[in-house]
Amino acid sequence: MKAITWLALSLILSASPVAAADGISGEREQELQNLLIQDCGSCHGLQMKGGLGPALLPEALRGKSAEYLSTVILHGRTGTAMPPWRFLLSEAEARWMAERLLQGVTQ
Amino acid sequence: MIRVIASLAFLLLINTPAMARGTGDLGLFIERASSSVQIVETSSNTSIGSVAGLGDLSHASVVYSRDQRYAYIFGRDGGLTKVDILKAEISQRKLQSGNSIGGAISQDGRLVAVSNYKPGGVKVFDADTLELVADIPATFGDNNQRSKVIGLVDAPEGKFVFALWDAGEIWVLDMSQRDRPVIEKFKNIGRNPYDALITGDGRYYIAGLFGEDGMAMLDLWNPSAGVKRILPDYGKGEQKLPVFKMPHLEGWAVAGDLAFVPAIGAHEVLVINMRDWQEAGRIKVHGQPIFVMARPDGRQVWVNFAIPNNDTIQVIDTQTLAVIKQLKPGKGVLHMEFEPRGEEVWLSVRDENRVEVYDTRSFERRNTIPATKPSGIFFTARAHRIGL
Numbered sequence: 001m002k003a004i005t006w007l008a009l010s011l012i013l014s015a016s017p018v019a020a021a022d023g024i025s026g027e028r029e030q031e032l033q034n035l036l037i038q039d040c041g042s043c044h045g046l047q048m049k050g051g052l053g054p055a056l057l058p059e060a061l062r063g064k065s066a067e068y069l070s071t072v073i074l075h076g077r078t079g080t081a082m083p084p085w086r087f088l089l090s091e092a093e094a095r096w097m098a099e100r101l102l103q104g105v106t107q
Numbered sequence: 108m109i110r111v112i113a114s115l116a117f118l119l120l121i122n123t124p125a126m127a128r129g130t131g132d133l134g135l136f137i138e139r140a141s142s143s144v145q146i147v148e149t150s151s152n153t154s155i156g157s158v159a160g161l162g163d164l165s166h167a168s169v170v171y172s173r174d175q176r177y178a179y180i181f182g183r184d185g186g187l188t189k190v191d192i193l194k195a196e197i198s199q200r201k202l203q204s205g206n207s208i209g210g211a212i213s214q215d216g217r218l219v220a221v222s223n224y225k226p227g228g229v230k231v232f233d234a235d236t237l238e239l240v241a242d243i244p245a246t247f248g249d250n251n252q253r254s255k256v257i258g259l260v261d262a263p264e265g266k267f268v269f270a271l272w273d274a275g276e277i278w279v280l281d282m283s284q285r286d287r288p289v290i291e292k293f294k295n296i297g298r299n300p301y302d303a304l305i306t307g308d309g310r311y312y313i314a315g316l317f318g319e320d321g322m323a324m325l326d327l328w329n330p331s332a333g334v335k336r337i338l339p340d341y342g343k344g345e346q347k348l349p350v351f352k353m354p355h356l357e358g359w360a361v362a363g364d365l366a367f368v369p370a371i372g373a374h375e376v377l378v379i380n381m382r383d384w385q386e387a388g389r390i391k392v393h394g395q396p397i398f399v400m401a402r403p404d405g406r407q408v409w410v411n412f413a414i415p416n417n418d419t420i421q422v423i424d425t426q427t428l429a430v431i432k433q434l435k436p437g438k439g440v441l442h443m444e445f446e447p448r449g450e451e452v453w454l455s456v457r458d459e460n461r462v463e464v465y466d467t468r469s470f471e472r473r474n475t476i477p478a479t480k481p482s483g484i485f486f487t488a489r490a491h492r493i494g495l
Binding site for chain 2: 031034035037038039041042043045047049050051052076080083084085087088
């Protein structure tokens with residue numbers, strides 16, 4: 001029973017347009033999701049409510065585009081503790097994370 | 108299932124007066140994504156219970172009551188929870204702010220202080236009742252802005268010391284008379300202090316600076332001398348590497364006269380001669396160091412690293428300053444805690460959902476404990492150490 005649910009879930013996930021469009025594998029998406037919650041969460045909070053860095057909840061990001069957010073992710077913000085993640089993320093991956101943030105990140 | 112049985116057995120044990128036990132070999136580790144902690148015992152290297160319902164535990168930290176029975180857990184959501192580790196239950200819990208970062212317990216064990224990001228400041232609570240005793244807003248500048256507070260530690264003579272990230276200040280809060288808090292402020296200590304520590308004797312408070320080179324040091328025995336910059340030339344003119352995670356300055360890795368701290372923006376551990384506070388060396392390491400921690404006897408220093416090198420631990424020999432061992436415990440090694448006399452060390456391996464126990468002489472793995480996204484590990488021996 002558990003296996004069937006899992007199978008159905010993976011089918012739904014693999015059919016999601018985000019995964020298909022940007023060429024990010026399902027496995028990599030899981031890594032990115034973990035990175036988003038755990039490592040971005042180190043400064044922004046596991047629930048994105050903020051910490052050393054600002055809150056990244058959808059309402060806090062209202063009016064900011066995915067393009068702008070992915071630029072900040074890739075290049076960081078000079079004069080703040082936000083580092084440039086381009087050493088670890090591709091442009092498509094940064095964009096994926098920006099879209100996740102705008103949707104609201106849930107564990 | 109095994110854990111459930113172990114917890115049940117533990118409950119039976121502690122409810123039987125004849126089986127009363129001490130807590131000196133107990134501790135806990137944070138399961139940061141599931142709002143829980145596991146209570147562990149270092150004599151058997153096992154988990155003996157767990158406590159849930161602790162809120163957002165991103166960046167959670169813990170101090171212990173002086174009887175080593177109660178753990179005060181500081182959560183990111185401003186939650187302050189007092190956990191009875193013998194009964195494996197919450198004895199009190201309070202949401203004391205919107206967003207907090209850490210805490211400290213006073214020298215006499217009667218007060219618990221919490222440092223807050225939002226609203227920025229420090230709140231001091233009665234350790235028994237968690238009633239608010241003092242509220243110290245971290246205001247600065249002409250418009251009374253509030254600063255995030257970092258690096259809160261206890262200090263001798265009933266004091267707490269902390270630093271203001273946004274303001275670049277160090278404050279000494281004297282709570283020896285609990286109804287009359289006295290604050291001494293040290294301004295212009297350097298930009299963006301990111302964490303701080305106090306030496307084991309409680310004399311020197313040292314803040315790491317993110318915004319400029321060097322570290323800010325306050326001699327609490329001679330506060331009128333003010334805050335001095337140490338290692339001022341470190342990193343000058345060098346291209347800084349990106350810092351994917353802020354280093355921690357927890358405890359004080361000391362061997363003889365040498366102290367070991369993480370560099371920031373460089374893959375190096377810095378060695379400081381504490382006699383003259385001059386740089387005594389730089390040790391090339393595997394990545395951006397996060398925790399640089401000495402085995403209690405000071406013969407080894409263990410180092411973990413920021414992403415993308417956080418699957419690795421390196422061990423430095425403090426006599427030769429050479430890296431003598433590299434371990435790959437698994438992805439996401441977040442924290443290390445030595446057993447009180449240092450024969451074993453516990454590591455949390457977050458992304459692989461386990462806590463590992465290693466022998467520090469043979470470097471062999473002694474045990475593995477399943478855990479959910481484990482982060483900080485805290486043993487009760489901290490109760491009797493200044494600054495922890």
